[in-house]
Amino acid sequence: MDDSVSPRKAAIAARAYGDGLLIEDAPLIGVIDMDAFRHTIDDLRASFPNFFRHAFAAKANTMPAILKFIRGAGMSCEVASPGEFEAAVAAGFEGEEIVFDSPAKTRWEIDAALKSGATLNIDNWQELTRVDDWMGKGKSRSIVGIRVNPQVGAGGIAAMSTATRTSKFGIGLEDGDNRELVIAAYAARPWLTCLHTHVGSQGCPLELIAAGIAKTYALAEEINERLGRKQITTLDIGGGLPVNFESDKITPSFKDYVASLRAGVPGLFSGEFKVVTEFGRSVLAKAGFILARVEYTKETGGHPIAITHAGAQVATRTVFMPELWKIRVSALDGQARPKKGERIEQDVAGPCCFAGDIVAHARPLPLLEPGDFVMLHDTGAYYFSTPFVYNSLPAIPVYGVSGPDDALKVEALQQGHALV
CATH class of the missing domain: 2.40.37.10 (Lyase, Ornithine Decarboxylase; Chain A, domain 1)
Known part of the structure; x- marks a missing residue:
């Protein structure tokens, strides 16, 4: 080193x-080094087309001063707990600027997200039932989606790999009839307009990340085609750019990540969908x-x-x-x-x-x-x-x-x- x-x-x-x-x-x-921090954010935004929206994964650093800096730099905020949600709100994030992900959302968290207009990604079938109950009683301006697990395998660090066959996150697309059940869920709920995935972070090669996003993109295309309408308008592709801890060199870069996505999921850059990312470690x-x-x-x-x-x-x-x-x-x-x-x-x-x-x-x-x-x-x-x-x-x-x-x-x- x-x-x-x-x-x-x-x-x-x-x-x-x-x-x-x-x-x-x-x-x-x-x-x-706040100058280096801002340079990284600028590089992130310059590496992707304008229709990509970048949410900082608050778990990487929840300090109020950092979250306020990130908002001032034009990023959104991804949260995964009540504490992170409250920190994001305190930093000035509002509405769809907050992306709420968690595999264990309470009814309070679902209520807070939907009332505030935060983007909400549903992790499992039981959570979907809770959101159904909420939607039966009220209306929300939130972008709501389902997190799917493309089950493309693990990277070099199992604990950082979230698209394995047995990952605790999302609905496994290869399990039983889940793929058809996901399509049916969208058909029955016009308010489901987003599809979410996250393959992993440290230790995950870019090709593995791109493969998982490609399966999710294909599912979004199929859902819209089967329904005969453009119901899914947003794809949340998570974060996951690994960080080089061996030297000061930044490798892979955001440009490397984009090149891998262009090779593996070219349709992602057509502008058909708004795309959300959730980088954390690689930003800071x-x-x-x-x-x-x-x-x-x-x-x-x-x-x-x-x-x-x-x-x-x-x-x-x-x-x-x-x-x-x-x-x-x-x-x-x-x-x-x-x-x-x-x-x-x-x-x-x-x-x-x-x-x-x-x-x-x-x-x-x-x-x-x-x-x-x-x-x-x-x-x-x-x-x-x-x-x-x-x-x-x-x-x-x-x-x-x-x-x-x-x-x-x-x-x-x-x-x-x-x-x-």
Whole structure:
């Protein structure tokens, strides 16, 4: 893995240290390069035709400042829980700007979505019955669709693959008479005007994603043809662009994703349907990083270990699934400058009170010492915005940085809690 620190990140880390953001009672901070964030959103929108609408998957980062920034940049918001729904509303999203997906919607959630005009994607037959009950008593301006599972298989990370034969999401198109039952559901309900799918995210190759979307597109075409009317007007194709955690290089890109869709689902670009995407990790991951102080170092069994303040509470997936969620770690000196020196294999451990709290195993780095810092790269999505509250460790402060390297503007995005 490439553990080099780009000049931009080095300038931001030096500014954070110089401004006193890394102090005794705040040994762990998150940073988002807001310029890089905006550039990614601009690239996303430029890569697709204008009739594509892009909803940010709020699960990737629910911080109010981030959601407001996203809305200001012209994106919608995809939510999957009451908390995310309320966060989206508080950030100013309204009506169809909110896309409500969840496999476990309560009647309250269905009611809130349909009353607000949010786009609602129904996950299963039982939920469809609940929406039938609601529609029998009221009217909604919501775009409503059914989520189908094209069952095209798994990618490299099973937990991130949502189009397997036994996925908990959506209605499996290959199961029994489901395909015909879905068509019949649309025939009986003119208010069903959307069809939704999501094949997966990290670990899923673009060809697999395109294959799942192709099956969903073909079903939408068949439904409209069989009904003799253009009832389905919107296709929600989910998100799923994988992120490269090996280096700063952005690969695959949104343009790569579009090229794969054009090859596998050319009709998607005809303009026949409005198309919604739900990218999250790929929009924000590479704009963020974590800085954590090294509190202690030790050697056990001849093996060096650095005890830092970044562990499972911020890097949950990395700690519990280290082979699948490796992240880059860079060594910084006591003034948060890139550290030089002989590379020695060492563990970079976190503060949580269990033995497996390791964010990097036997990683060759300049030998870390107490008072040094480590940088965890590509953590803008999921890492510091959805904390794992093991040991009641507090949420960390997060700062947004913008402007040229020699005149950086720093603003607080999330208040952390000082250690006491």
